Amino acid sequence: MKLGARLSMSGSDPCGAQFEGLAKGGLKYGLWVWECDQGAATWQAFLVQAGAVEDRSISFGVKFTPADVRRADWAFWQTTGFTGYPQPQGTYKQSTYDRAGACDVCDDYADGKRQIAPFRMRGEPPLGRRSIMQLHWVPDAWFVTRQAYEVVFAPFGIAARPALTKGGRELKSVVQLVIEEFVPVDEYRIGGQICDQCETFRPSVRLTNYAPAPLLDPTGPLAFTTTTYGSGAQNFHETLVRRDLREAITAAGLRGTRFHPCGSAEARRDFQEKTHVPAELMKADNIVRITPWRPPGSAARPNLYETDGDSFAHSTSVRTTAGTDASDAQAQRARRLLAQTGGLATPAALVHMGTSFYAADALDDALTAFGRAAQAGHPVAMSMTAHLLKDDDPVAAEQWWRRAIEAGSPSARCDLGLFLHEAGRVEEAQTLWEAAVAHDNDEQAMVALAILNWDTDLPAVRRWLTTASERNHAHSSYLLGVIARDVDGDPLTAQRQFKKAAEGGDADAIEALTKGSGGSPHAQP
Known part of the structure; x- marks a missing residue:
């Protein structure tokens, strides 16, 4: 049993040539395509160089022996x-x-x-x-x-x-x-x-x-x-x-x-340890971030708790829409599955069940499922447990978010920062958002920092929002449009940014395009 990797990037990228001798492949149909497997002597060097390339796509596949x-x-x-x-x-x-x-x-x-x-x-x-x-x-x-x-x-x-x-x-x-x-x-x-x-x-x-x-x-x-x-x-x-x-x-x-x-989980863990694949490469290939808690903010101005339309800020598997007949049916299926599996359900399976409960607004069931997974060490479950506890038990919620950060949750720093900012602990929130940008490249944290520094450091605000917008974070594009319109006096650029944000589902941008309104850069969060 061994792992194989396939790297592809634009044929115009000069970085593609550096993999000659490290992997099999070359320039095909306008793309650099390189393949290497775990048994190759160049496997580790290939992974290190692949991780250093920014604009690339890497996928992994596993090969099994008959035995x-x-x-x-x-x-x-x-x-x-x-x-x-x-x-x-x-x-x-x-x-x-x-x-x-x-x-x-x-x-x-x-x-x-x-x-x-x-x-x-x-x-x-x-x-x-x-x-x-x-x-x-x-x-x-x-x-x-x-x-x-x-x-x-x-x-x-x-x-x-x-x-x-x-x-x-x-x-x-x-x-x-x-x-x-x-x-x-x-x-x-x-x-x-x-x-x-x-x-x-x-x-x-x-x-x-x-x-x-x-x-x-x-x-x-x-x-x-x-x-x-x-x-x-x-x-x-x-x-x-x-x-x-x-x-x-x-x-x-x-x-x-x-x-x-x-x-089994043990067999999967043993194999993962043997492959020595950097976590950030495997995440880029097959892990979609579940971003809990993005409370809706005012559609009239920049707000730290803004969302991209009706979804969370990143590629998500938890939505805020709840209570539909379809989501109720999913919750019923999750209840049957939870009863069937009893204590056999793994943390990842419990997270899937918790997601179904959360979508159906069955929050007690969701807390049960996420809580069990959190106790077993699942970082996303820790973040969701914190989110579900934040109103009734804020002390426990903060503890769970800090445990999630230690366990490697990619969203916990930003979410805890939102929680602390709402509680008036602004300096702690800023420190967490800066860490979220440094460690997780978190676009929502970039937007939070931009809004926090809106009136004091406009160059840094532009830099954070531009980076997030380049990564298709819709609300950051909307805020760039607000700056272009109200600070730069550039309505054409503003219109272009609003359109980009609206295509990403941002509610503020849609309103700005349809009603000619939008946020004020001087409004306080």
């Missing part, structure tokens, strides 16, 4: 390639699945995806030498040749359903495996996407370690995860496959599939 796969009790079952599309392409979901409870935005199902009719294809799929296939857009539907089904899958008691042509004729070459069990997994990835409407959090698909293991053993050899994955309107459940079925698939020589072994 690694054999040792695992469970594994994620994945295809080596997709063939064809479900028919009819525009409406296959409506004709194939029970759509009750499906979200209109992300297409997630509150109680799991339930198939009610066979899939349809254009015709007999071109399998070549493969015995296992999947359709594009549907990574949780498995099709196998009839011979493979009879020899390998039927003896395990796995049912099959027919697949049809677009016109309704039963296909002769393949059948679909029936998988109806859903089980929770020890999902540890905190990066991913969250739906604005139903608040469903979908972890990042990319795995840079062992796959999360099932928290409860499935009753059969195949099961779906209760967690959904994917991006945009495509979502799917990962498929868990038991060791004995994997061995049968491998022994029969069935092609078209691969396995990503599941591992």
Whole structure:
């Protein structure tokens, strides 16, 4: 088992040439692309130089040996390639699945995806030498040749359903495996996407370690995860496959599939320690920041507690919108999961549950889930626990934020600074924000410092806001527009900054564009 890294950057960047001799690759299609794996003698040097490049994209992938796969009790079952599309392409979901409870935005199902009719294809799929296939857009539907089904899958008691042509004729070459069990997994990835409407959090698909293991053993050899994955309107459940079925698939020589072994938290930690990847590189690749507490401020002037529209300041997985039917359904699912897993739920899984409770405004449940994860040492949970306690127990809230800082939470310094500023402890708040900028490159802390020094150090204010704006922090662009309009007397630049901020969802910028109003640079927070 070893880790591999892929670095890419603009072909016009002269820094790209420095990786010659450290990694395989070069200039391709206008991009520098370099690949290196953990076994290379240049691995550490490659990581060090990659970390020093500012404008770059780096991704990680893990490779397992056959022995690694054999040792695992469970594994994620994945295809080596997709063939064809479900028919009819525009409406296959409506004709194939029970759509009750499906979200209109992300297409997630509150109680799991339930198939009610066979899939349809254009015709007999071109399998070549493969015995296992999947359709594009549907990574949780498995099709196998009839011979493979009879020899390998039927003896395990796995049912099959027919697949049809677009016109309704039963296909002769393949059948679909029936998988109806859903089980929770020890999902540890905190990066991913969250739906604005139903608040469903979908972890990042990319795995840079062992796959999360099932928290409860499935009753059969195949099961779906209760967690959904994917991006945009495509979502799917990962498929868990038991060791004995994997061995049968491998022994029969069935092609078209691969396995990503599941591992315990201890196994994942051991592997992470062996890879020696700098934390900041791995964060840039697969961790999306959960930013708790961004209280709304006045839309009429710069305010330390301003948000980017209706979302928090960074890429987030906690939203302020609460109480919708969809988020209530997510909270119900989280309650069932919490009851199912009991004390087995890992800190990361508890954070996901807490996020669902928080979105549904079930704050007592959220505090229970985040509190358990915080006690187990999860830094994001510590910050969320502090946020939930700040009104009722400010002393405990401050303690949790300080513990979160020590544990490495990327948002805790800024959040504690907001908390202390609101309590009148301005100098302490400024010290924390300066540390948040220095240690975490925190855009919200930059904005807080800019507003705090609005009337006393305009050059520093411009510098902080410009840096945050370059990183697509919407409200900083709005404030630059206020400076351009009211200080510089430059309405064209102001309009351009307001437009940029409005495209990022900033409510003040939208109001400035629609009503011709905006904040005053001399208003006090």
